[in-house]
Amino acid sequence: MSQSLRKPEIIKIARREGRVTVDGLVDHFGVAPQTIRRDLTELADSGKLERVHGGAVLPSTTTNIGYSERRELNQPAKVDIARVCAAQIPNDCSVFLNIGTTTEAVAAELLHHQGLLVVTNNINIAMILSQNHSIEVVVTGGNLRRSDGGLIGDLATQTIRQFQFDYAVISCSALRENGDLMDFDIQEVGVSKTIIAHSEEVFLVADGSKFERKAPARIASMAQVDLFVTDLPLSPACASFCETSGTKVLYA
Amino acid sequence: MSQSLRKPEIIKIARREGRVTVDGLVDHFGVAPQTIRRDLTELADSGKLERVHGGAVLPSTTTNIGYSERRELNQPAKVDIARVCAAQIPNDCSVFLNIGTTTEAVAAELLHHQGLLVVTNNINIAMILSQNHSIEVVVTGGNLRRSDGGLIGDLATQTIRQFQFDYAVISCSALRENGDLMDFDIQEVGVSKTIIAHSEEVFLVADGSKFERKAPARIASMAQVDLFVTDLPLSPACASFCETSGTKVLYA
């Protein structure tokens, strides 16, 4: 399929409005109706939209709109971080991956590894890793959180307690200057704490935007993290905290 | 502006705006279009951007999963069986759905129900049911079986033992004339036995082709099933067995 600058924006509008019209897009982009029709036809052919007379609608199977938008947010940075993180994980070891778009990116990078045992409480990660037949995938139980495919609650922690991981890759909703890892969901906090307690090496993946966000629940301190992979330089305060607590920092 | 500073800035703009145009960058940097094209091509080669006619956009990781599943779900016989089975399940109750394409079809039919608590060891079912916000979805832990998205092993049975279900919908790999339910995977047998032991009402969904197949491991007897939904008439032997064991039979 040929590409165009308009198509991503058409999809964005479709996800926001639920549908798009040829006329509306003609006004929006200032192009001829035929051009819009061509775009819609091609988007429909590739399964991104469903063509209807006069416009197009979202395919009926599209769920988690908010999530998929968030997943694309800052994606290149996440992939860079993920690549650096995955490079620190050897073959033939056990790894835990928890909830988060950045950890999903790590899962995608891990597809090139071999002989891994990966345990995850993220359904999307399980789907991603099922492509590699040399990776044994174990899913924790738990209540399914629709917003991001995460499995949380008591069942999840129960499962995790039965393992001891060589490596854990975790993320968080927000980071504070004093080195605290924060999260929105109190249930997820319990899971993350359990993961840290059952892992030899804890890797934290988080892009720089996490420093600008606030979240209510405290997961842990950076001191409990062995390796922190991020994209932007840390503030002096945070950098010195990592220094004294022995947390290694890698930049993507 | 020197060359080394231009590419990071292009990425910064792309992340902020979601897309960049050649013309826009020519104005922004005051260089020739060809230079911008070179930059964009190199950024695209390294995976940071996705090149399109007239500019570039952030790489999209939109993955459309579930094509193959949906195809299988559309097999008319399975859908008919699923519809009949789903009609026997009331709103506001707890249901277990196990592995199998027919049970997946049941999940699709249950999308119209409300107030359900559904526990499943099938990742595809979890994805399907996540579309209905009035259904609480719980996933059992377990080793992921790539062939069908099933979660099996000790972790799965452990989880199931913690529940007592109003209804369980199960399937099997094969059916014998004497009323035995058979399966290919010994690990799955353990799961199915546990499900039956922890459910008030057990529904079996299986199309007629199951009678023509052989499988090595015995799950249970039809006598432990309360309702059997199928598409083709049973053999006289099997029908009389159901009669004496009190198993109700429904035809789709």
Next chain:
DNA sequence: GTAAAAATGTTCGTTTTCGCTCGTTTTTCG
């Protein structure tokens, strides 16, 4: 200071996109 190397600008032939026309299909409305 000079030469090599890298980056940038220019030209030009090729490819892609876009808008127009026109005949066909779908929808709307009496």
Next chain:
DNA sequence: CGAAAAACGAGCGAAAACGAACATTTTTAC
């Protein structure tokens, strides 16, 4: 049901964008 109106897809020419090759400028290394 049937006709008018809207929407649609195919084909075509013009315009824009593209990439390759080469000339020119800037940076780097000695």
